Amino acid sequence: MQTYTVIKDYQSCYPDPIVLKKGEEIFYGKEDTQYPNWIFCKSIISKKEGWVPKQILSSPDVSSKAIVLQDYSAHELTVNKGELLVGLKHLNGWTYCKTKTEEHGWIPTEHLFLISK
Known part of the structure; x- marks a missing residue:
C-alpha cells in the first residue's frame, strides 16, 4: 500500500x-x-x-x-488538498484509495502526491 x-x-x-x-x-x-x-x-x-x-x-x-x-x-472520493489517503490500486490514470474514515473510492491520480510506499 x-x-x-x-x-x-x-x-x-x-x-x-x-x-x-x-x-x-x-x-x-x-x-x-x-x-x-x-x-x-x-x-x-x-x-x-x-x-x-x-x-x-x-x-x-x-x-x-x-x-x-x-x-x-464507480464511487469517487470527494477530497481536499492536504488529506492523506492510502492507495490500493491504480488503473487508467485513476487511483482507488481509502480515507482515514475508511471510505473507499476513486480519484484521478494527478490529484495525488506519493509520500511513501
Whole structure:
C-alpha cells in the first residue's frame, strides 16, 4: 500500500455511482478520450450509468452488450488538498484509495502526491 497526500481538491462527479456484480450484463458505450480504457456503461439491471474500466469487461457483442468480469463500484472520493489517503490500486490514470474514515473510492491520480510506499 502507498500513502498519498492530496495536492488538488477533487469533487465527486457521480453522487449515485454505478455498482456492478461479476457476471452482470451491461450496455457497452463509448470510451473516454481524457482517460483511455474507461468505458461509459449502463447497467441492464439498475439502469445506472457510469465509467467502468475496460479491463473488467468482456468484449461487447453485436448488440453492444458485455459481461462484467469482477465486482466493481464507480464511487469517487470527494477530497481536499492536504488529506492523506492510502492507495490500493491504480488503473487508467485513476487511483482507488481509502480515507482515514475508511471510505473507499476513486480519484484521478494527478490529484495525488506519493509520500511513501
